[in-house]
Amino acid sequence: MLSKTFLQFKVRFKRLLSSSQGENNRFLQAMRKVPSSVVVVTSSDGVLKRGITCSSFTSVSLNPPIISFCIGKPSRMHGLLLETKQFAVNVLSEKQIYLSIHFSKQTQDEKPNQFDNIPHSISKNGHPLLHNCSAVLECNGHSVHDIGDHRVWYGAVERISYVDTHVSPLLYYARSYHSVGDASFMESFESVTLAYEDWSHEAHLRMAWNYIKQHGPDKAVPLIKDGIKRFNDKNSDKIKRGYHETITNFFIHMICKGLEKDCGESFQEFLEANPYLKDSRLLFKYYSQELINSKNAKERWVEPDLAPLP
Numbered sequence: 541m542l543s544k545t546f547l548q549f550k551v552r553f554k555r556l557l558s559s560s561q562g563e564n565n566r567f568l569q570a571m572r573k574v575p576s577s578v579v580v581v582t583s584s585d586g587v588l589k590r591g592i593t594c595s596s597f598t599s600v601s602l603n604p605p606i607i608s609f610c611i612g613k614p615s616r617m618h619g620l621l622l623e624t625k626q627f628a629v630n631v632l633s634e635k636q637i638y639l640s641i642h643f644s645k646q647t648q649d650e651k652p653n654q655f656d657n658i659p660h661s662i663s664k665n666g667h668p669l670l671h672n673c674s675a676v677l678e679c680n681g682h683s684v685h686d687i688g689d690h691r692v693w694y695g696a697v698e699r700i701s702y703v704d705t706h707v708s709p710l711l712y713y714a715r716s717y718h719s720v721g722d723a724s725f726m727e728s729f730e731s732v733t734l735a736y737e738d739w740s741h742e743a744h745l746r747m748a749w750n751y752i753k754q755h756g757p758d759k760a761v762p763l764i765k766d767g768i769k770r771f772n773d774k775n776s777d778k779i780k781r782g783y784h785e786t787i788t789n790f791f792i793h794m795i796c797k798g799l800e801k802d803c804g805e806s807f808q809e810f811l812e813a814n815p816y817l818k819d820s821r822l823l824f825k826y827y828s829q830e831l832i833n834s835k836n837a838k839e840r841w842v843e844p845d846l847a848p849l850p
Contacts, residue, residue, distance in 0.1 A: 578710040578724065580643045581609060581693075582660075582668040583620050583627040589655055589668050592617040593644040593724075596690075597629065605697040606682060610690040612806050618684075618691055625681040627695065628663060630670040632710040638735060639670065640710065640724040645742070669701055674709040676701040722807060726750050729767060732774045739771065741820040746807050748795050757796060764792060786837040790823050790849075797850055 582591040596610040607629060611618055621627055632639055643654065659671040669676050679695030710724075728734040729747055747767060751760035765788060772779050794817060803813030816822060823832065826844035831837055843849075 575711045578632045578640050579609060580630045580632060580639060580670060581611075581617070581621075581627050582630060582670065583617070583624050584662075584666050584668060585620060585624055586666055588620065589653060590617055590620050591630075591643045591654055591668060591670075593640050596692075597631075600694060606694055607677065607679065607697060608692055608694045610692050612690055613686075614809070615691070621681060621684075621693065624667075626665055626667060627679055627681065628667045628669055628701070629677040629679060629695065630673045631675040631677070632670075633672060633674045633704070633707040634710045635707075636670075636672065636710055637724045637728050637733075638738065641728065641734075641738060644722070644725070663701065672707075673702060673704070674707050675703045722746070722750055729771070732770055734771070736775045736778050739775075742811075742818060744768075745791065745795065745811070745817055748792055749799075749807055749810060752792075752795060752799065757792075761792060764788065782838075784838050785840050786827075786832065786842050787823060789841045790826070790844075791817075793849055794822070 577597050579594050579597040580591045581594050582589070584590070592611065592615065594609040594611060596608070598608055600606040600608050609629065630639075639658070642658065655668055660668045661671070663669050663678055665678065667678065669678075677695075677697050678699040678701055679697050682694040682696045684691055684693045725734070725743075725746060729743075734743070748760070748764050751763045751767075754760075755763065765783075768788065769783050772782055794814075798810060798814035798817060801813065803810045811818060823844075824846075826847050826849060827837075828845050831842065831845050834842075836842060
């Protein structure tokens, strides 16, 4: 049985959900019918290299050639773009879901290089260009506008670095609460095509956060548990420790607790507001090694023995 905090959150979530329905939900339903290309925008100041998965990429003008894309608020990439005024738009191919996921992850200033083990080259202007894309456009910044919860960047296309007419672009359909990166991540998780090396502690949090935000706690819990079990079955040759009922319920509880405060609409904002969740050993503040490793804790929910849940 889950904690009182979890049950209280379910009641508050239902109230918030009902109050936000109406035109917003109708808009989301309509946008599910509109496919969008998935792009990664890259830039560099000569030292820092950074990329970000973007939504709502579109052609604005043919003569002169102008494109646009959106970046959610807040974003470290925005500051770099303001500084460089130049960037590359890498239009991902249908086989590059992993790049969409990779460049949608939160980055830390002390570890700015997102391009380790990512095939890329450097343009004449010093920007990273991803390999094997459907197309790559090098752009000068034209203008930027704050609109709602996003910033819209416009770019003047200066050079088409690459076009592969034989490769289909990666498309996604907007899903409730999902950014483009989350849509690709959840699609690969649900189809059990997510690479095992990408199934990190943060990926577990991201999956559960997406389900809770989209469906609410009641419907999310079985989806979370069934999804983990299916992923474990698919990767049984790599999994060292199988599904654990208490650990799963513990982090569901902690995510729900974190969602009680205003932490924006993106997973990155949620993590920034609740940085302690990134510590995979967080549960050992509440559970002893002996209890958490017991057969009873693995098979069913048990209350913590070191400290009560928040």
